[in-house]
Amino acid sequence: MSSFTFVHAADLHLDSPLLGLAGKSSDYAARVEAASREAFDNLIKLAIDGQCRFMLLAGDIFDGDLRNFQTGLYFIEGMRRLGAAGINVYMVLGNHDSENRFAEKLSLTDNVHVFPKAKPATHLIEDLGVAIHGQSFPRPDVSEDLARGYPPALSGAFNIGVLHTACAGSEGHHARYAPCTPEQLANHGYDYWALGHVHAHAILSEYPHIVYPGNLQGRHPRETGPKGAVLVTVDEGRLAGLEHRALDVVRWATLRVDASGVEEERDLLDLIRTELAACLVDAGGRPVALRLSIVGTSPLHARMILGRSRFRDDIETLLATLSHDIWLEKLKLETQPPAATEAIDPTVAGRLDRELVRLSKDKALDAVLESRLVEIRAKLPAGAHADAFIEQMRAEMPERAATLARSLVSEADHAPD
Structure with a gap:
């Protein structure tokens, strides 16, 4: 041999x-x-x-x-x-x-x-x-x-x-x-x-x-x-x-940033920039498709949830300042409010946020969602991609519905009298 x-x-x-x-x-x-x-x-x-x-x-x-x-x-x-x-x-x-x-x-x-x-x-x-x-x-x-x-x-x-x-x-x-x-x-x-x-x-x-x-x-x-x-x-x-x-040409990356204790958005953006460095080194100069998750117990929780679009824009701006080619594929806000803040937040926005969280986990909502997904699936062609699409909708719809409700309230709150 x-x-x-x-x-x-x-x-x-x-x-x-x-x-x-x-x-x-x-x-x-x-x-x-x-x-x-x-x-x-x-x-x-x-x-x-x-x-x-x-x-x-x-x-x-x-x-x-x-x-x-x-x-x-x-x-x-x-x-x-x-x-x-x-x-x-x-x-x-x-x-x-x-x-x-x-x-x-x-x-x-x-x-x-x-x-x-x-x-x-x-x-x-x-x-x-x-x-x-x-x-x-x-x-x-x-x-x-x-x-x-x-x-x-x-x-x-x-x-x-x-x-x-x-x-x-x-x-x-x-x-x-x-x-x-x-x-x-x-x-x-x-x-x-x-x-x-x-x-x-x-x-x-x-x-x-x-x-x-x-x-x-x-x-x-x-x-x-x-x-x-x-x-x-x-x-x-x-x-x-x-x-x-x-041998890949575009690199997918998932980054989880712990915002626990961070009180200012500019500090959170700096933290994201720092933790992103390892992803960029690993990519070796390739373009990066980034899925970013913000986790932890943070005083910024309510501000990020209610101002999701603005916060995403801030992150997009941050990424644009970097020398690497990065696309923000998805932003997931998975933070929790500090316990003390939740207990003393009597505002309409605070009570609404807690109610939206409760509703997103309600089994009755699951039943309504499943019935709608059955109707949608019947209109799609057979195949693995259709199945994957339905699974994606099943996973994301409750969060999207809650986010939409929050954004509508936020817009109403900031609308001129």
Whole structure:
């Protein structure tokens, strides 16, 4: 056996639509959507510059509803560039690829090997002594354990399994497709499991290595932190190095700032500026989509709640003074008023605020909300994006209703006589 390097990536979701983002900022939505292609270009460059012998793609290259055939052509062009550099690609189709109406119609270049849907298959790279095993999803909703049908390890070879799966303990919010367990995979006899489906980078086991590279580009606020692929080095039949390389173009970040004890808004803005510094360093110069939460028990609570729009404008102004490209995706005010203040606040605004909090938690409101959501859902097309939209509305509507009521009272309070 010789020494060689390969790259393992998954969940490219090229040109994936971004739920709700266009309604908040069409400019940023366009930038993030374009970022999936730029991250893909970074992946191709990594493989070529790193002189990789091959690339593994563990599913969900495309999104479930590929809206533009040009997306497929863009992928083919990337594969052609790899072929020109002598790099073969071994890929499985994931749940999104299997429901995609264009994926199977693409004429891929000769260096791309797609594993079949009917049963697992093996590709042998003889000069490297590598055996790569895999199976594509035969349909979007695979509930059976595909890994159990993978062939035994080939003796004397470095064995790799390429699998799109929700491995037990790592599923998170992802659907439990092709379920398996880390123990099961570790006992299968392979040297490396190249997994896909879960969008967070994770190493579930070492020797044998069971690895999720995560997706290439974060698409929404749950997908924070560096996103990219894994560069793997093998020396004389043993894994000698594994490095996660950040390839994302836009970075999503969540920041929680504790406003406890802060009495002046200018001091709170200074605190936000200070705590944002670490996020900006981590982003490495990339544009940042920021979800900011203000928490803690603060004397500023009522002022921020009643003047939410003005406070957001102040934060936007703060971000504009920084040298980094930052977009405030969402501001969440999760503070609490000091107990003493709440007890002695006899004003109309104080009593109203407490009543709004009580109503937002009322079970009767939940029933009304659910009935309205059922009506809305019946008018939407079937699909995961519609389900996600309903979940987002379910989570945000009580807070939005309370915020609207507060803002109306605030406007009435400041209206001229």
